[in-house]
Amino acid sequence: xxxxxxxxxxxxxxxxxxxxxxxxxxxxxxxxxxxxxxxxxxxxxxxxxxxxxxxxxxxxxxxxxxxxxxxxxxxxxxxxxxxxxxxxxxxxxxxxxxxxxxxxxxxxxxxxxxxxxxxxxxxxxxxxxxxxxxxxxxxxxxxxxxxxxxxxxxxxxxxxxxxxxxxxxxxxxxxxxxxxxxxxxxxxxxxxxxxxxxxxxxxxxxxxxxxxxxxxxxxxxxxxxxxxxxxxxxxxxxxxxxxxxxxxxxxxxxxxxxxxxxxxxxxxxxxxxxxxxxxxxxxxxxxxxxxxxxxxxxxxxxxxxxxxxxxxxxxxxxxxxxxxxxxxxxxxxxxxxxxxxxxxxxxxxxxxxxxxxxxxxxxxxxxxxxxxxxxxxxxxxxxxxxxxxxxxxxxxxxxxxxxxxxxxxxxxxxxxxxxxxxxxxxxxxxxxxxxxxxxxxxxxxxxxxxxxxxxxxxxxxxxxxxxxxxxxxxxxxxxxxxxxxxxxxxxxxxxxxxxxxxxxxxxxxxxxxxxxxxxxxxxxxxxxxxxxxxxxxxxxxxxxxxxxxxxxxxxxxxxxxxxxxxxxxxxxxxxxxxxxxxxxxxxxxxxxxxxxxxxxxxxxxxxxxxxxxx
Amino acid sequence: xxxxxxxxxxxxxxxxxxxxxxxxxxxxxxxxxxxxxxxxxxxxxxxxxxxxxxxxxxxxxxxxxxxxxxxxxxxxxxxxxxxxxxxxxxxxxxxxxxxxxxxxxxxxxxxxxxxxxxxxxxxxxxxxxxxxxxxxxxxxxxxxxxxxxxxxxxxxxxxxxxxxxxxxxxxxxxxxxxxxxxxxxxxxxxxxxxxxxxxxxxxxxxxxxxxxxxxxxxxxxxxxxxxxxxxxxxxxxxxxxxxxxxxxxxxxxxxxxxxxxxxxxxxxxxxxxxxxxxxxxxxxxxxxxxxxxxxxxxxxxxxxxxxxxxxxxxxxxxxxxxxxxxxxxxxxxxxxxxxx
Numbered sequence: 012x013x014x015x016x017x018x019x020x021x022x023x024x025x026x027x028x029x030x031x032x033x034x035x036x037x038x039x040x041x042x043x044x045x046x047x048x049x050x051x052x053x054x055x056x057x058x059x060x061x062x063x064x065x066x067x068x069x070x071x072x073x074x075x076x077x078x079x080x081x082x083x084x085x086x087x088x089x090x091x092x093x094x095x096x097x098x099x100x101x102x103x104x105x106x107x108x109x110x111x112x113x114x115x116x117x118x119x120x121x122x123x124x125x126x127x128x129x130x131x132x133x134x135x136x137x138x139x140x141x142x143x144x145x146x147x148x149x150x151x152x153x154x155x156x157x158x159x160x161x162x163x164x165x166x167x168x169x170x171x172x173x174x175x176x177x178x179x180x181x182x183x184x185x186x187x188x189x190x191x192x193x194x195x196x197x198x199x200x201x202x203x204x205x206x207x208x209x210x211x212x213x214x215x216x217x218x219x220x221x222x223x224x225x226x227x228x229x230x231x232x233x234x235x236x237x238x239x240x241x242x243x244x245x246x247x248x249x250x251x252x253x254x255x256x257x258x259x260x261x262x263x264x265x266x267x268x269x270x271x272x273x274x275x276x277x278x279x280x281x282x283x284x285x286x287x288x289x290x291x292x293x294x295x296x297x298x299x300x301x302x303x304x305x306x307x308x309x310x311x312x313x314x315x316x317x318x319x320x321x322x323x324x325x326x327x328x329x330x331x332x333x334x335x336x337x338x339x340x341x342x343x344x345x346x347x348x349x350x351x352x353x354x355x356x357x358x359x360x361x362x363x364x365x366x367x368x369x370x371x372x373x374x375x376x377x378x379x380x381x382x383x384x385x386x387x388x389x390x391x392x393x394x395x396x397x398x399x400x401x402x403x404x405x406x407x408x409x410x411x412x413x414x415x416x417x418x419x420x421x422x423x424x425x426x427x428x429x430x431x432x433x434x435x436x437x438x439x440x441x442x443x444x445x446x447x448x449x450x451x452x453x454x455x456x457x458x459x460x461x462x463x464x465x466x467x468x469x470x471x472x473x474x475x476x477x478x479x480x481x482x483x484x485x486x487x488x489x490x491x492x493x494x495x496x497x498x499x500x501x502x503x504x505x506x507x508x509x510x511x512x513x514x515x516x517x518x519x520x521x522x523x524x525x526x527x528x529x530x531x532x533x534x535x536x537x538x539x540x541x542x543x544x545x546x547x548x549x550x551x552x553x554x555x556x557x558x559x560x561x562x563x564x565x566x567x568x569x570x571x572x573x574x575x576x577x578x579x580x581x582x583x584x585x586x587x588x589x590x591x592x593x594x595x596x597x598x599x600x601x602x603x604x605x606x607x608x609x610x611x612x613x614x615x616x617x618x619x620x621x622x623x624x625x
Numbered sequence: 626x627x628x629x630x631x632x633x634x635x636x637x638x639x640x641x642x643x644x645x646x647x648x649x650x651x652x653x654x655x656x657x658x659x660x661x662x663x664x665x666x667x668x669x670x671x672x673x674x675x676x677x678x679x680x681x682x683x684x685x686x687x688x689x690x691x692x693x694x695x696x697x698x699x700x701x702x703x704x705x706x707x708x709x710x711x712x713x714x715x716x717x718x719x720x721x722x723x724x725x726x727x728x729x730x731x732x733x734x735x736x737x738x739x740x741x742x743x744x745x746x747x748x749x750x751x752x753x754x755x756x757x758x759x760x761x762x763x764x765x766x767x768x769x770x771x772x773x774x775x776x777x778x779x780x781x782x783x784x785x786x787x788x789x790x791x792x793x794x795x796x797x798x799x800x801x802x803x804x805x806x807x808x809x810x811x812x813x814x815x816x817x818x819x820x821x822x823x824x825x826x827x828x829x830x831x832x833x834x835x836x837x838x839x840x841x842x843x844x845x846x847x848x849x850x851x852x853x854x855x856x857x858x859x860x861x862x863x864x865x866x867x868x869x870x871x872x873x874x875x876x877x878x879x880x881x882x883x884x885x886x887x888x889x890x891x892x893x894x895x896x897x898x899x900x901x902x903x904x905x906x907x908x909x910x911x912x913x914x915x916x917x918x919x920x921x922x923x924x925x926x927x928x929x930x931x932x933x934x935x936x937x938x939x940x941x942x943x944x945x946x947x948x949x950x951x952x953x954x955x956x957x958x959x960x961x962x963x964x965x
Contacts, residue, residue: 044961047963048961048963050965240965241965242964242965243964243965244958244962244963244964244965245962245963245964245965246957246960246961246962246963247961256953256956256957259953259956260953260957263952263953268713270709270712270713272705272708272709289950289956290940290941290944290945290948291944291945291947291948291950291951292950292951292952292953292956293941293945295712295713295937295941297708297709297712299705299708299738300705300734300735300738301734303702303705303735304702304704304705304708304734304735304738307698307699307702307705307706307708307709307735308705308706308708308709308712309709310698310706310709311678311696311705311706311707311708311709311710311711311713312709312710312712312713313709313713314676314694314696314706314709314710315676315709315710315711315713315714315717316713316714317709317713317714319709319713333699334699334702337698337699341696427957427958427962428957429954430952430953430954430957464714465673465674465676465694465710465714465717466673466674466694466714466716466717467673468671468673469673470673471672471673471692471693471694471695472694472695473688473689473694473695473696473697474695474696474697475679475688475695475696475697475698476681476697476698476699477697485644486689
């Protein structure tokens with residue numbers, strides 16, 4: 012190996028793209044986890060089509076996985092330093108994500124006339140100079156993969172299958188990563204098929220060695236920034252797994268069985284899949300016949316004394332609306348997780364969006380307030396799922412947790428907490444044989460009712476969706492009582508704010524612009540603001556996780572700044588909610604509804620433009 | 626999943642509620658309520674271990690009139706709510722009160738699926754073939770051609786027969802009873818309570834206001850002995866005022882015969898076996914209706930099969946024995962982790 016000075020970069024973004032079925036998710040995951048073990052911070056995002064296997068070599072069938080590794084990582088990045096494209100269609104649909112001067116590695120063997128045409132190219136893009144502003148690496152991945160496994164496999168299908176490992180080997184070379192983690196993964200995953208282990212190991216090495224003999228790539232060998240991380244034990248985690256674990260942690264803290272009633276829906280299904288594995292932790296998971304049965308079974312479970320949850324995405328939340336109202340009326344704890352996706356209707360099932368906020372806040376008949384909170388990173392989905400359960404259980408109110416496809420499917424490093432460091436959860440259980448028990452008697456401070464669980468002696472009672480008489484809880488249609496109960500339910504939710512942490516602001520008190528965000532966009536917004544501050548701009552940033560109710564100091568913060576811009580992946584749902592709450596504070600807005608996360612570059616451009624205006 | 630029994634003998638009074646019963650005078654629901662109030666103390670569970678769940682409709686007011694833990698849900702969803710109750714707490718005896726609209730129209734999906742799963746609960750289906758609480762629109766069990774408020778020219782829909790739905794979904798228990806026959810209603814409910822799994826009882830219930838005498842073709846005093854076949858386990862299927870008629874299986878269908886005519890004796894009659902796994906004869910029995918046949922009553926099907934809840938609890942137990950992950954700290958630290 013030549014001893015050249017290696018390039019250095021704080022962060023790099025790698026994007027693996029190919030036909031769905033080409034194994035891009037696996038290449039991406041193995042690279043991410045290897046980097047994490049090697050001391051880089053990471054954030055990943057899979058970008059896959061709604062179809063499982065769309066027609067071969069078409070744009071519709073392109074599946075991708077992007078990862079950013081390095082020193083200071085808040086998101087999976089905008090544009091990539093390296094694009095690995097396994098066929099012409101994936102090159103065509105992803106070229107826009109490659110930064111000028113970036114590296115494009117293609118499997119040149121796949122650029123047949125037929126595939127080039129299917130991708131919608133008129134000329135072979137590898138030969139017409141259209142890629143001259145990039146470093147193009149034409150690697151014969153298929154040929155070399157077949158060559159590497161010729162002693163193991165002879166049939167075409169088996170021989171070519173490990174192409175994704177060739178690509179992975181190349182990326183390992185460029186970023187000087189060891190193969191140890193991948194070897195260990197393969198040994199475990201294919202324990203029963205030693206041929207596959209041997210083939211994959213041979214191919215990943217072939218890819219690595221190919222680079223070593225390719226001058227252009229030797230020059231690109233790069234050392235990526237090491238993360239400065241708080242001491243502790245770490246793992247890589249997706250937002251959906253983190254959500255599932257946060258719910259399990261809350262159930263353990265509350266000493267209650269966890270019940271999940273759910274129906275499969277993209278991109279929330281992974282939470283159901285994860286919780287279904289954990290019967291040993293007492294997770295009672297029920298895959299229902301539909302979304303409505305998912306939530307209704309959870310309401311029944313909550314009545315019966317479980318920590319009940321239902322998980323879904325936008326259209327599923329619509330189906331659950333009536334039942335959420337029932338949980339509001341019966342004042343039972345219930346966590347509703349909405350992993351938002353592009354809407355309306357079926358919309359863009361595999362793409363991210365923040366457009367369910369109105370639905371979460373207002374999407375029910377009657378005056379039906381819920382607690383609404385939002386996670387803002389894949390890793391903190393753990394804490395906000397825990398928090399959703401804690402608030403719901405302690406305030407006897409359904410709580411909607413909003414995450415999104417970007418957080419749910421994306422992954423991040425997660426510093427593993429100790430259960431003993433998490434707060435206690437103390438649901439307001441009724442006392443058996445309490446002769447003064449009444450189902451709707453409230454704690455005068457919090458307005459929370461007591462939870463009497465079937466089986467408890469001396470507390471038999473009936474509740475349901477009809478309006479209840481204050482205190483006693485029998486059915487009542489009396490007008491003054493209805494007003495009182497509507498007020499009580501609203502105030503009970505507002506009083507949750509007494510227990511919320513203050514909203515925090517990053518940046519200068521006298522900043523010229525306050526950037527406001529909520530939920531899954533935190534990474535991109537924070538990075539954009541930090542970069543502008545590094546450039547000397549006076550800009551501040553506040554990001555909301557608690558939405559209904561808002562933290563008590565929200566108004567004080569908003570009043571301080573001359574200009575405010577609220578950024579969100581919808582047409583302005585949070586900004587309008589803030590305007591409703593703070594009528595006299597002018598707010599600008601920046602919105603995008605393209606099924607994609609914010610790019611730091613577009614945010615900086617927008618903020619700069621506002622900062623430049625007088 | 627034993628349900629804890631009461632240390633003392635309970636009585637009807639232990640389950641009487643303080644709520645005024647607001648069903649119309651003469652409504653069949655009163656008789657059903659009386660039967661259940663009689664059976665709950667007999668079953669012997671602690672009174673706190675009963676949970677009655679309902680949806681929306683006249684019959685769904687039921688939980689308010691029984692002093693147990695009760696949940697009055699939303700339209701059609703009683704089955705789904707009760708499923709959550711039972712999975713969360715298998716030590717409860719779960720009962721559902723639902724109507725033909727609630728169970729077979731808006732709640733049809735939950736109804737067939739709780740049956741398919743053999744979810745351990747007792748489901749009373751009050752069938753008055755009409756929407757009563759909304760004042761007289763046709764339901765999925767209303768007869769074709771009937772004039773109702775929403776079918777001024779007659780109902781076009783073909784009706785559901787709830788028994789066919791239950792057995793078609795491979796239900797393990799289906800029985801049929803009549804509101805005005807407290808003794809047989811009681812017997813059927815007792816059999817339902819004794820059955821582990823999804824037990825469905827269809828009660829032919831009269832709505833005096835919006836669908837009076839809808840079941841008269843089988844309940845009419847003059848006709849009833851000719852039109853009701855009360856099934857008894859292990860007994861030949863005999864009916865008629867003079868107990869001279871019976872049911873035989875001829876080829877692949879049922880037929881009504883006269884005992885003593887054409888050499889037919891009791892020996893030739895079909896003997897009822899509710900416990901068979903095969904649904905064929907049970908389905909044919911559930912389908913019988915006048916004028917060609919009598920209607921079958923009593924326990925038509927009671928097949929013993931593991932319940933969803935038994936299998937569920939077994940999996941829970943085995944998983945907690947086998948898994949190395951015993952608490953959330955174990956989970957958080959499982960798999961690939963590293964120290965920084």
